[in-house]
Amino acid sequence: MTAIEGDATEPTTGGPASDAETLLGFPVTRSCSQRVLHVPAEEWVATMWRLRDDEHFEMLTDLCGVDYLTHPGRSTLPPDVDPQRFEVVVELLSLSKTERLRVRTQLPAAAPTLPSLYEVWAAADALEREAADLYGITFEGHPDPNRILMPEDWEGHPLRKDYAVGRIPVQFKAPQAGRPRGR
């Protein structure tokens, strides 16, 4: 359950709960009273199977990437998790228990790779393609690893922190007499 009905009076906490909370053997932190599970990349798929079948998280709601290049020392991680540049964040929803769980994993800057969750939840199809397109994270075993939002021949991964926004400078000029010729 989220505490977003307006009852959240305490500021967010970044570290673990009072005595290190765990789920399935992995550390859990709390952020805005929401549970966040931190899973290493090697245990990714196995943990997801357990979360789906044992913990009854029937639905994958969201999967996104995050690039921590400019904010490496984030405090939202438990002490024993080694921060890397990229993270993949997954939101799970249990309809039967009316519960949400966020799961995060760390991926190295050099070759961020993660096994695909397509066989666990089919929703991962489009969501992983978006993370791959915008961050350059490779999902092994994904049935269709092509770009989804950018044109197929686009170079670069736009949501990375070292990819510029692409803002063009706006210049104000005096109005010209007559129509400008071409552009």
Add this chain to the structure above:
Amino acid sequence: MTLDHATAATTGGPADDSFELGELPAPPRGVKSTELLRHPESVLRLSEEEAQAPADPDDPSDDETTIMNMGPQHPSTHGVLRLILELEGETVVRTKSVIGYLHTGMEKTGEELSYLQGPTNVTRMDYASPFSNELVFSMATEALLGIEVPERAVWIRMLMAELNRMSSHLLFLATNGMDLGAVSMMLYGWREREHVLRFFERVTGLRMNHNYIRPGGVAADLPPGWRDEVLALLETLPPRLDEYDVLMTGQPIWRQRTQGVGVIGAAEAMTLGATGPVLRSTGIPWDLRKTMPYLRYDELDFDVVVGTYGDTFDRYAIRLNEIRESIGMVHQIMDRIPAGDYRIQDKKVTPPPRGRIDESMEALIHHFKIFTEGFKVPEGEVYVAIESPRGELGCYIVSDGSPRPFRMHIRAPSFVNLGCLPHMMRGGLIADGVAIISSVDPIMGEVDR
């Protein structure tokens, strides 16, 4: 499901206790998602080059089916969605949906804008229900700030959100009608929508993309005389909705074109991550306003409208009846909305009233800081989800303590619901495909962001 009136089976009640989710088609242990889908091969996987390559005349299997392109500019009014269809005659075998034609880099832009400017950005994602986007972003920001919005602001937000649901579903009825040939429905739907948009213009100043729901509350209080306007609106709608029932629901042509078309199963919908009317049409009464209430939805009395067959007709009937439910909810909100502040009185978050700027130096400095630099949000991460007219709309914000979000990601319901398209379209005709796309009601602004 009763066929003589558009009410599908309904469940639900005021408080959580009496509401039952019922039996859920949970996936059996170890069963892969592809086994839960009836036809996992109905998703066409084709790159641009392969799609453009001409058929090989010497390969008999290549000759059997045609690859046809539909969109991104096509008359179905759902924006820039492109579908590559593999057809056998006129029957759709496999589908690939190509998106990205409206990719605006909004998540990247969101990292450059302050939290006060954030709603202007996100409101343009799902442009048919802009209040939903603003609401989820503001709620996420408030969760990170750890502040509580005043009571009146909460009820105003609910009022606008429900009116927005009505206008979005009216847009769906209009476009759905037109796609299926009932062109007069297009004009009727827009006629009703204009009433709602006129009210929005009175309150927020804009017909669309309002930037009204902001972190801390809402931008301005409701204008005097708003009750009469809303009541007038709520009185005109029900007889018109009955007209649409007669025009469409009871009509044999409509029935034939929508019943049994675009069927999706409950287990399929769950593994594909579908939410909103798509999921509810399969019989699962999952509505976040009822199951994981936010704002003050737990104090309102309304039903969750649910379908049975998971087809296009069910999705249409669900949305039509959700308008009716929203009408009831707006009546209740109007009765119970309290007096009070329309935004939180926290000086660090809310800009001071304009008159104060001339009197107080402190007010001037706060105004300046809030509008140029923005207010700082403590470090953390949060995911907030609401029930938008299309499904679960979520906002994931990572904050690094600065006045700009470090990462802002919107979980768009249409983006995930589009994954259901190939499975719904398999075995149908192209004309059915138009009906199916329309029944999923995607808004490409939030699909592509």
Add this chain to the structure above:
Amino acid sequence: MPLDKGLEGLQHNFATGSLEELVKWSRQHSMWPATFGLACCAIEMMATGAADYDLSRFGMEVFRASPRQADLMIVAGRVSQKMAPVLRQIYDQMMEPKWVISMGVCASTGGMFNNYAIVQGVDEVVPVDVYAPGCPPGPETLMHAIITLHDKVRTGELTQRRADVGGGANLILETPDHLAPAPVELGSKD
């Protein structure tokens, strides 16, 4: 050659002058738009075509899906990098005389999205005749833009796009090889 300058190159006498007026009048009063609604502005464009703001009184309620049957392209919404070639292709498929209204700030200048993903003004892709500001422009603004265009057509200011005043966007589109049309060989299979 007089014909290169369109109707204006002709030396009008009384009969052909009236004929030209008739042609301009009829162009103004039955300008059919092509459906090119992209984003939020498309919703307002549809609202303009609907009953409350009625484009039908201008003879414009028929939004043609096929660009071959359309005279006017209302670019309603933000144009992304992926959509720009499609926009140009649809524009090229329209037949002369054709006009373009750039509806909304995103189509006119890129709007609030000054970033990698959005073309900063559709006049980088197609030549625009009237710009309608707004985010989104309300139906009244769009109608004002349409009426402005109609006035220009009626007075003859915009008759035909001519090369000597830069009447094209001066663009060279390069098609990547794999998207270039492949030659079709008809004949028997051997």
